[in-house]
Amino acid sequence: MSQRTFSIIKPDAVKKGHAGAILAEIEKAGFKIVSIKKVSISKTQAEGFYYVHKERPFFGELTEFMSSGPIFPVVLEKDNAIADLRKLMGATDPAKAEEGTIRKQFAASIGENAIHGSDAEETAAFEIGYFFAGFELK
Numbered sequence: 001m002s003q004r005t006f007s008i009i010k011p012d013a014v015k016k017g018h019a020g021a022i023l024a025e026i027e028k029a030g031f032k033i034v035s036i037k038k039v040s041i042s043k044t045q046a047e048g049f050y051y052v053h054k055e056r057p058f059f060g061e062l063t064e065f066m067s068s069g070p071i072f073p074v075v076l077e078k079d080n081a082i083a084d085l086r087k088l089m090g091a092t093d094p095a096k097a098e099e100g101t102i103r104k105q106f107a108a109s110i111g112e113n114a115i116h117g118s119d120a121e122e123t124a125a126f127e128i129g130y131f132f133a134g135f136e137l138k
Contacts, residue, residue, distance in 0.1 A: 006127035011069035012112035073131040
């Protein structure tokens, strides 16, 4: 059964001109792009999105980074989308990511790791709703 997930091509990847190549990898892996847009978010908006991490030591650095430049929020669809995207992204630390994964190819560090992907159905639902109105998801 088809499943939707959410991803963000992060500011580091956009700045380096890797958004197109990352989207190509995603499509090559069989994902359908349901909706995509290029936006810039404020630190406050980043804090709202990453609210679940507010008590973590990296929260300030993460929200500062995510509001540092344009991003591409993306809604994706395919069978087993959440697990498949997480596998395609690779480990958060690109040094530990498997060859051929997006982070191995395009990420510079744990902090600047090129891409975000939802980790569960509930998370995907929240994240999709945070960036996309219902009419954008047809």
